[in-house]
Amino acid sequence: MNPNYLDFEQPIADLEVKINELRLVSDDNDLNISDEIQKLKEKNTKLTEKIYGNLSSWQISQVARHPLRPYTLDYIQHIFEDFDELHGDRLFADDLALIGGIARLDGKPVMVIGHQKGRGTKEKVRHNFGMPRPEGYRKARRLIQMAERFKLPVLSFIDTPGAYPGIDAEERGINEAIAENMAMMSRVKTPLIATVTGEANSGGAIAIGIADHLNMLQYSTYTVITPEGCATILWKSSEHAPDAAEAMGVTSTRLEELGIVDTTIAEPLGGAHRDVKAMAANMKTALIDQVERLQNMDVDDLVERRYKRLMSYGISS
Numbered sequence: 085m086n087p088n089y090l091d092f093e094q095p096i097a098d099l100e101v102k103i104n105e106l107r108l109v110s111d112d113n114d115l116n117i118s119d120e121i122q123k124l125k126e127k128n129t130k131l132t133e134k135i136y137g138n139l140s141s142w143q144i145s146q147v148a149r150h151p152l153r154p155y156t157l158d159y160i161q162h163i164f165e166d167f168d169e170l171h172g173d174r175l176f177a178d179d180l181a182l183i184g185g186i187a188r189l190d191g192k193p194v195m196v197i198g199h200q201k202g203r204g205t206k207e208k209v210r211h212n213f214g215m216p217r218p219e220g221y222r223k224a225r226r227l228i229q230m231a232e233r234f235k236l237p238v239l240s241f242i243d244t245p246g247a248y249p250g251i252d253a254e255e256r257g258i259n260e261a262i263a264e265n266m267a268m269m270s271r272v273k274t275p276l277i278a279t280v281t282g283e284a285n286s287g288g289a290i291a292i293g294i295a296d297h298l299n300m301l302q303y304s305t306y307t308v309i310t311p312e313g314c315a316t317i318l319w320k321s322s323e324h325a326p327d328a329a330e331a332m333g334v335t336s337t338r339l340e341e342l343g344i345v346d347t348t349i350a351e352p353l354g355g356a357h358r359d360v361k362a363m364a365a366n367m368k369t370a371l372i373d374q375v376e377r378l379q380n381m382d383v384d385d386l387v388e389r390r391y392k393r394l395m396s397y398g399i400s401s
Contacts, residue, residue, distance in 0.1 A: 090146050092135060096354070099128040132354050139303070142326035144335050145311055147303040148283045152357040154364070155214075156183060156198030156241040159281065162364030163371070164189055164196060170227060172219075176256065179220030181212040181248070182292070184227045186236070190372050195231035197224050197292055198241030198281075215248040218261035221291050225265050228272055237275040237375050240292040243282030245310065247291065262291040269294035270391050275378035277371065279349070280304045280336075281356070296390050297374050298344070300336035301363070302351040306344075307334040344397065347374075 089097040103124045106117055139147070147153075160167050164187035171178040184197035201214035216224075224240075231238045247258050269276060269292075278295035284306040300306060309317075314332060315324035339345040349370050352359035378386065 088152055090143075090150065092143055092146075093354075096128060096132055096135065099124060099131065103128065129353070136354060140326065141305075141329040141333070141335055141338075142311060144303050145283070145305050145325075145329050147355050148305045150355060150357050151203075153243075153282055154356050154360045155202075155243060156196075156200050156281070158360055159198075159241060159364055159367065160187065160196060162361060163368045164194075165191075167196065170230075171223075173222035173226055175222055176219045179212075179217050179223060180210055181214055181216040181244075182220035182224055184224060189239070189368070189375060192375065193234075193236055194375065195227055195236045195238045196241070197227055197238065199244040199292075201243065201282075212248060214244045215246060216244070216288065216291075217248045217250075217253045218256040218258045221247070221258075221261040221265050224292050225261075225268055228265075228269060228274075228276075232272045232274045235274060237277065237379060238272075239371060239375075240276070240278045240295070242278060242280045242284040242289045242293055242306075243304075244285060244288045245283060246285040247288035259287075262287040265291040266294055270394055271387060273383045273387055275375065275381075275386065276390070277374050277378070279367065279371075280306050283310075285310055294390070294394060296378050296386055296393075297346050299347045299349050299367075299370060299374075300339065300345050301349050301356060301367075302336060303355050304336060305329075305334040306336075306339055307332050 086097040103121060106121050106124070109117065167185055167187040169183060169185035181199060182197065183200050184195065187194055187196050199214045199216070200211045202208040202211035228238050247253065247262060276295040277297045277299070278293045279299040281301055282304055284293065284304065286308055289306065311325040311329035311332065311334065312322040314328035315322050318324070318328065333339065336345055336348040340348055347370060349366055352362045356363040
């Protein structure tokens, strides 16, 4: 079983193995089997289209957590120029689970903040698996306030299992840090654009997710609790996570129907991790258009619109 493929993707992995084996045979024996390889590639494409065209909410949740999925630093590399990372909350420490700094988007200066999970054991531990402590959210607050002073749009990238629930985070006021961010972002006088790139869970996500425009990638999720956590509460077992994912409406399609999400950004066939450059290009096009549109709005109208949007959440007609 290939760990780079999810359970439901194993038929795709098996075809990839056959294609690679044929390539090796062709290289070793000078045989021309390019037609056979092309046929398998076409079969693989059709199979991927079939599988990804019928994903359940639970399968989308799995794709959102894929170990090869691009993180904030990957998007910064492919979307922005002249990124200059800024560190620390000026109160306690620098939290690497949440990174940020000044960059240029198509030549325009912007502030970029986002969760960073890390790859490999050492890097994941260093970034705390993308779960910020209070100092991470206070760093984000400092950078957003700096952006307001210099009239920079703020672009946030959300991908977190949630805020870190450890004792040290509680002692340093994780709940207060999240609440302060939400209050500050509701009134800050500069455009805010948030993009959910993977999983966006609970207050750990919304603490940098208050926005004038909210994007979600096609196979990302946004929810108050993980499907496993919901299943454990309701059914006393995480085995019911697929049922919980379906009931909660975690996908961009459902959240766009509810008016919570503004734009779903299409992913390459097989997910963002299959073609990071193409995913970044799609996202860059959307962000450039959104920044230009929001910067042309009156800032007071922008803030009023944002506040009304925030207060409308949870109200059913």
